[in-house]
Amino acid sequence: MSEIQTTTIDQLGEFGLIDHLTRRFKLINPTTAKGIGDDAAVIHADNGKRILVSTDLLIEGVHFDLMYTPLRHLGYKAIVVNLSDIYAMNGHPKQVTVSIAISSRFTVEALDEIYEGIYHACQAYGVDLIGGDTTSSSKGLIISVTAIGEAEDEKIVYRNGAKEGNLICVTGDLGAAYLGLQLLEREKRLFLENPEIQPDLDDQKYLVGRQLKPEARKEIIEYFEEIGLKPTAMMDLSDGLSSDMIHICRQSAVGCELHESRIPVSEDAYNQALTFNMDPITCALNGGEDYELLFTIESEDETKIANHPYISVIGQITAQQEGCMLLTKGGNRHKITAQGWKHF
């Protein structure tokens, strides 16, 4: 018989709690001059580099469901999705602040799980936790993360730089996170109908993992630096390829043509989509949360990325009046539309 030890937050008090949760975090970046413990954290910008700032708010019941989201993965994901925004500027994340609001049903051990995930994300991506706020919520769990990064001014890539004739690229494969979510939602429904049935997701580790514990494309940004490639426009895929591609086109005042046959979909995602009677390409176009990078490059740079195993060229930038189009395998041209995640 094992006993599970639980500690209430009251037992530690607010400052005891912060000490407890953050004691493992050591500052690793030389530009982090002061982390947790004062009114504000202090950063010094490295050699006149630009500072990048991005922030996200994650709300239980809107952005995640604790019925199937392990707290540790949630902590990891909360960090990663913010770092992804810094990489999407062609920058390097260096610091994060994390604010958490929890209802009284959470124990210190539950918070420890969240911080375990935060810790591992910080270690994996080399970022410092430099501040935050811990408070109670009237309902549910709320996590607010701000990521801070740096980049040389001339290397920053915005969404508005795509030019006619540029090639459109994505990293990794698309649609898997969305299909992972559908699997988790299906298992949740089955469980609620009959709690005796235990979920069986062992065959679907890839899809579920892409949903619950995504990674940000650090190595691609490092690869760009290594080969001396600067994309003309870039963003990370959080809302879905269609929606995010339309963003780049709008901000760059251009159109695009995506080739259905070139959109990368993993075998697992392809098979699972068919099992669900869904079109795999529709999942890739409209499913969100892949956190892959969508970027455009000058056509003469194609050789630089041609042999990279995780970069696919999926289309080209056209004139604005051409609109945002998908060239299907059957040779038809369809207008793509933004569906994306609706949180309202």
Next chain:
Amino acid sequence: MSEIQTTTIDQLGEFGLIDHLTRRFKLINPTTAKGIGDDAAVIHADNGKRILVSTDLLIEGVHFDLMYTPLRHLGYKAIVVNLSDIYAMNGHPKQVTVSIAISSRFTVEALDEIYEGIYHACQAYGVDLIGGDTTSSSKGLIISVTAIGEAEDEKIVYRNGAKEGNLICVTGDLGAAYLGLQLLEREKRLFLENPEIQPDLDDQKYLVGRQLKPEARKEIIEYFEEIGLKPTAMMDLSDGLSSDMIHICRQSAVGCELHESRIPVSEDAYNQALTFNMDPITCALNGGEDYELLFTIESEDETKIANHPYISVIGQITAQQEGCMLLTKGGNRHKITAQGWKHF
């Protein structure tokens, strides 16, 4: 007959909403290279200055009560309390990010009110709104603000620099925000008991204003620069004088002696405390949210601040083993204890 026009958030869509809410905000700081509209905002650190970062999470039902908090004041306060943290480092706030989660009961007009307050705070303090996130909440209103500021490295004031013999100073007067809150809570109770009774707070504008629409001490930081004074330690009073003084003492490994007779309490706060059968000094020691600055200075700097109308010298730093003490008007010495705000 006037009709009140309401717009649902669905009518605008997420991006339409962000455009709508932020269209008035123009970037005013030359160090803000890119604001809203990309994966991350871009800042350039001015001449090698340090970057300061502070963040706060405000939750309906925990940090504010919409029964008596005008949304416009709430937006203003959400910004100001974060700027206060940057001033408390002897720094100058330059940018903020604001993330808001709202339940579906909020209309666009309600959000407009919050952003009206945010706008006025940004204008009053000269900061740029550079990013954020707008999402739905399952319950209530949530506001997360990150403030970013700058300071020359050698001017940054931490909490851990107080030295034996230093003088302890506060700005403004204390306890008023707490008494304002008590007044609002009383009116709320009366209203809930009998909705016919309309609140009468006209005589209490100062106290209620200190609670609902606090200001940060920008002009004091500018005054320090003008007279060439650098405090040895500083923080802003959010949890209450006792609690925050103990923080400085702990982090600086010193003790303190506060003089009851020197703690500044406004006439309004004094009278209202007596009406409530409270001790005015207890309100000043334990009431939070005054957002005044608590700081320590070298004793030889006393002349520099002696004539400032909003700075009071309230005691001196002692050796750590002396503890944190209050010297009462009657000549007794009491240990001060941290009460502060409890959010758990």
